[in-house]
Amino acid sequence: xxxxxxxxxxxxxxxxxxxxxxxxxxxxxxxxxxxxxxxxxxxxxxxxxxxxxxxxxxxxxxxxxxxxxxxxxxxxxxxxxxxxxxxxxxxxxxxxxxxxxxxxxxxxxxxxxxxxxxxxxxxxxxxxxxxxxxxxxxxxxxxxxxxxxxxxxxxxxxxxxxxxxxxxxxxxxxxxxxxxxxxxxxxxxxxxxxxxxxxxxxxxxxxxxxxxxxxxxxxxxxxxxxxxxxxxxxxxxxxxxxxxxxxxxxxxxxxxxxxxxxxxxxxxxxxxxxxxxxxxxxxxxxxxxxx
Amino acid sequence: xxxxxxxxxxxxxxxxxxxxxxxxxxxxxxxxxxxxxxxxxxxxxxxxxxxxxxxxxxxxxxxxxxxxxxxxxxxxxxxxxxxxxxxxxxxxxxxxxxxxxxxxxxxxxxxxxxxxxxxxxxxxxxxxxxxxxxxxxxxxxxxxxxxxxxxxxxxxxxxxxxxxxxxxxxxxxxxxxxxxxxxxxxxxxxxxxxxxxxxxxxxxxxxxxxxxxxxxxxxxxxxxxxxxxxxxxxxxxxxxxxxxxxxxxxxxxxxxxxxxxxxxxxxxxxxxxxxxxxxxxxxxxxxxxxx
Numbered sequence: 001x002x003x004x005x006x007x008x009x010x011x012x013x014x015x016x017x018x019x020x021x022x023x024x025x026x027x028x029x030x031x032x033x034x035x036x037x038x039x040x041x042x043x044x045x046x047x048x049x050x051x052x053x054x055x056x057x058x059x060x061x062x063x064x065x066x067x068x069x070x071x072x073x074x075x076x077x078x079x080x081x082x083x084x085x086x087x088x089x090x091x092x093x094x095x096x097x098x099x100x101x102x103x104x105x106x107x108x109x110x111x112x113x114x115x116x117x118x119x120x121x122x123x124x125x126x127x128x129x130x131x132x133x134x135x136x137x138x139x140x141x142x143x144x145x146x147x148x149x150x151x152x153x154x155x156x157x158x159x160x161x162x163x164x165x166x167x168x169x170x171x172x173x174x175x176x177x178x179x180x181x182x183x184x185x186x187x188x189x190x191x192x193x194x195x196x197x198x199x200x201x202x203x204x205x206x207x208x209x210x211x212x213x214x215x216x217x218x219x220x221x222x223x224x225x226x227x228x229x230x231x232x233x234x235x236x237x238x239x240x241x242x243x244x245x246x247x248x249x250x251x252x253x254x255x256x257x258x259x260x261x262x263x264x265x266x267x268x269x270x271x272x273x274x275x276x277x278x279x280x281x282x283x284x285x286x287x288x289x290x291x
Numbered sequence: 292x293x294x295x296x297x298x299x300x301x302x303x304x305x306x307x308x309x310x311x312x313x314x315x316x317x318x319x320x321x322x323x324x325x326x327x328x329x330x331x332x333x334x335x336x337x338x339x340x341x342x343x344x345x346x347x348x349x350x351x352x353x354x355x356x357x358x359x360x361x362x363x364x365x366x367x368x369x370x371x372x373x374x375x376x377x378x379x380x381x382x383x384x385x386x387x388x389x390x391x392x393x394x395x396x397x398x399x400x401x402x403x404x405x406x407x408x409x410x411x412x413x414x415x416x417x418x419x420x421x422x423x424x425x426x427x428x429x430x431x432x433x434x435x436x437x438x439x440x441x442x443x444x445x446x447x448x449x450x451x452x453x454x455x456x457x458x459x460x461x462x463x464x465x466x467x468x469x470x471x472x473x474x475x476x477x478x479x480x481x482x483x484x485x486x487x488x489x490x491x492x493x494x495x496x497x498x499x500x501x502x503x504x505x506x507x508x509x510x511x512x513x514x515x516x517x518x519x520x521x522x523x524x525x526x527x528x529x530x531x532x533x534x535x536x537x538x539x540x541x542x543x544x545x546x547x548x549x550x551x552x553x554x555x556x557x558x559x560x561x562x563x564x565x566x567x568x569x570x571x572x573x574x575x576x577x578x579x580x581x582x
Binding site for chain 1: 415416417418434435437470474475477478479481482483484485486487488489490491492493494495496501502503504505506507508509510511512513514515516517518519520521522524525528529532535536539541542543545546549550553554556558561562564565566567568569571572573574575576578579
């Protein structure tokens with residue numbers, strides 16, 4: 001299962017952590033990085049995350065057996081087209097993007113005949129810091145990685161990518177592209193949008209200094225994800241636009257229902273909603289603690 | 292400054308923690324508890340949180356020098372009327388309620404001539420667990436306690452309550468009732484409502500089991516406050532109804548703006564909003580770390 005040459009496109013938090021996890025599990029001989037920021041790539045070499053780098057994606061992927069795209073979602077279309085020119089015929093390509101339909105579309109049109117060797121992937125792991133300095137080999141341990149292979153995706157490619165992630169300590173699950181995008185819009189993309197919206201809304205208020213001064217632990221936790229990389233979440237918003245707008249509409253309808261219940265002093269309804277929510281979240285936490 | 296007899300009405304997370312903090316700081320001789328659940332009060336005695344208890348508030352407050360209401364907000368009006376009949380003429384009364392206008396109204400009409408000895412208070416501390424079993428003497432250390440005294444409130448009473456909280460390790464600040472309720476609606480009550488709303492919204496979706504299965508750390512933190520006591524937050528919602536509806540309207544307008552920006556692919560606007568939010572939150576966290 002050992003990879004001779006791994007190319008990591010985008011050596012940031014996720015790409016860097018993947019390189020470190022692969023290295024720790026002894027899954028590859030040489031790791032070549034690609035990025036646009038030379039200083040950051042030099043830092044990645046100093047940290048031992050990668051062995052060499054190129055500022056040209058087409059050079060970085062040459063002779064690579066496995067290519068992982070860990071670049072911002074918005075750059076994928078251009079990258080797939082570029083690497084298709086130089087990758088080996090049997091090279092396996094995968095990615096770590098938080099939205100899958102847009103990546104699959106970009107890969108299908110950009111990779112051409114290589115598309116059947118592309119395994120769309122998404123590790124459900126991260127933190128609000130970004131950059132290779134925040135990377136760590138254990139980031140994916142006990143975390144889920146979702147793969148969304150298509151009908152034409154090579155079974156061999158899916159199997160290899162699955163084994164590699166498992167060797168990094170992750171649990172691999174398979175979903176359809178559409179299902180992935182709907183589920184992640186609900187559990188990840190919408191909460192990020194709400195956290196950003198709340199902090200920005202409060203920051204605009206007249207009493208902003210005071211408002212944040214009185215913020216308790218609940219607010220700090222609730223808004224942690226609003227410290228995430230704005231460019232990355234901007235890309236995710238637009239990459240998963242349809243699913244996000246759908247779940248936002250459902251959430252909005254629910255908020256209006258709650259608002260009306262508070263306005264009309266419908267005590268029973270508010271207690272029901274809050275109680276159901278607590279029950280669902282307590283169950284979710286209990287489920288995690290037993291696994 | 293030592294209190295001979297402290298009466299804690301409601302020996303739950305906050306009331307119990309206050310009793311323990313007062314005891315640890317040697318601020319009182321005897322602590323009497325009041326509640327409706329005898330088993331819970333017996334547990335509080337076993338845990339050394341209180342010395343004695345009564346199931347009648349009017350008996351618990353008799354001869355007390357300081358009376359702290361830590362009961363659900365919805366019960367305050369009845370309690371103020373009841374204790375007014377038996378409290379000592381110079382007894383000082385304070386509370387820990389998360390909304391202040393409603394408590395002040397209840398105290399004004401219920402306490403009568405004792406109202407000038409009532410110091411409305413709100414420790415900005417808590418956790419999602421409830422009950423005396425979750426109480427701890429250190430809960431208020433390095434936390435803010437907001438007092439909202441009225442024009443007629445005795446300066447002596449405000450001064451004593453301030454010193455007691457400070458002796459528990461808290462920092463005491465003073466706000467007007469209106470200001471308190473507006474600020475807390477924004478930083479605490481709205482986030483709780485949103486967290487409950489999101490979890491309940493997702494729990495209603497068809498794919499609910501799967502949805503929660505793929506929830507990442509961001510979702511877990513974002514929704515931590517949805518594991519809070521539903522009855523308590525129901526009471527807070529209605530007790531601070533006007534302020535909550537006002538800030539919800541502001542937040543809703545902001546969400547609609549973001550929704551339109553995503554719909555119309557206004558990339559620049561989304562990036563601006565997310566960047567401003569990250570900046571504001573990072574500043575808030577940096578400010579906390581330096582203090």
